[in-house]
Amino acid sequence: MTAADRPVAGVIGWPVAHSLSPRLHGFWLDRAGIDGFYVPMAVAPERLGAALAGLPALGFRGVNVTVPHKQAVFDALDRVTPVARRAGAVNTVTVGEDGTLEGTNTDVAGFLGHLRQAAPVWQADAAPAVILGAGGAARAAAVALLDAGVARVTVVNRTVARAEALASALGDARVAVAPWERLAGALDGAGLLVNTTSLGMAGQPPLTLDLAPLAADAVVYDIVYVPLETPLLAAARARGLATVDGLGMLIHQGVPAFRAFFCAEAAADAATRAHLLAAL
Numbered sequence: 001m002t003a004a005d006r007p008v009a010g011v012i013g014w015p016v017a018h019s020l021s022p023r024l025h026g027f028w029l030d031r032a033g034i035d036g037f038y039v040p041m042a043v044a045p046e047r048l049g050a051a052l053a054g055l056p057a058l059g060f061r062g063v064n065v066t067v068p069h070k071q072a073v074f075d076a077l078d079r080v081t082p083v084a085r086r087a088g089a090v091n092t093v094t095v096g097e098d099g100t101l102e103g104t105n106t107d108v109a110g111f112l113g114h115l116r117q118a119a120p121v122w123q124a125d126a127a128p129a130v131i132l133g134a135g136g137a138a139r140a141a142a143v144a145l146l147d148a149g150v151a152r153v154t155v156v157n158r159t160v161a162r163a164e165a166l167a168s169a170l171g172d173a174r175v176a177v178a179p180w181e182r183l184a185g186a187l188d189g190a191g192l193l194v195n196t197t198s199l200g201m202a203g204q205p206p207l208t209l210d211l212a213p214l215a216a217d218a219v220v221y222d223i224v225y226v227p228l229e230t231p232l233l234a235a236a237r238a239r240g241l242a243t244v245d246g247l248g249m250l251i252h253q254g255v256p257a258f259r260a261f262f263c264a265e266a267a268a269d270a271a272t273r274a275h276l277l278a279a280l
C-alpha cells in the first residue's frame, strides 16, 4: 500500500489543540479498520487561504474547519452547498478528484440529529422555539429548526442588533427577534429552548433563567459541553424537562464529515460518546 492509498483528513483551527475532532475521527477510523489519518492543524487566519490551497497537492480528502475560520473559509472555496450558504458558515471542506474544494456545513444536521436522538418526543411544529445567542452556532441552530418545520423561532440576544441581522440573513417570516429583557415573554409556552451563548461554559458566568414559562413538556438544549451538565441543564432537569447536551451535536456533525472523508459510515452511539467523555 502506498501512502496515497491511506486517506488523510484533519481539522483546521486557531488554536486547534482543544478540538475533540481528532479523537472522534480517530475512534471511528479504528473501529472501521481504516488505515487513515485525521490530524489537527493550527493555521493562523492570514494563512488560511494558503493552507486550503495546499490540500489537493498534499493528498487530503478534506478537512473540518473550526473557530475562527468558519466564515473566512468561503473565499478559498470553489463551491459552497446551499446549507452552508444559509448557515453562513462552512465546517467541512472536501477535495474533489479534480482538486477543487467544496464547502458544506454539517453543524446544521448535527444539531438536529442529536436533538432527535436525545429528545425523540420533541415535535418541531408542536410549540415555538427560542434560541439564545446570535453568533454562528445560533444561525446553524435556526437553519436546522426551520428545516425541521418549526412554526416560530425567536432569537433572543444581549445585542439585539445581532439577532436582527441573523433574522434578516435568514429571510424567513417564521424567525422573530427579542431583546434579552423580553426573554420571559419569548419563553412563554415554548417547546424548545436552545442556548448557543457561551454562558454556562467553564470559566464563564452561568446562564440563570426562570424556566417556569416554558411548556410542561419543553426540551432544553445547551450546545455548551464543558461542563457537560451546565447550570441551565441542571435547572431544566430539576424541573423535569428533557435535556440535550452539547457533546452529541459535536458527534453528530462528525458523521457526514467522516463519510465524506473516508467513504465509510460512522455511528453517533454510546461508545463514541464514552470515548469523548474520557477526554473531557
Ligand code: ATR
Binding pocket: 132, 133, 134, 135, 136, 137, 138, 157, 158, 159, 160, 162, 196, 197, 198, 199, 205
Ligand atoms: P458562536 O459563533 O460560537 O455562536 P459568538 O459569535 O462569539 O459565538 O457568539 C456568542 C454569543 O454569546 C453571542 O450571542 C453573545 O451575545 P452578544 O452578541 O450580545 O455578544 C453571547 N454572549 C456572550 N457572553 C454573554 C453574556 N455575558 N451575556 C449574554 N450573552 C452573552
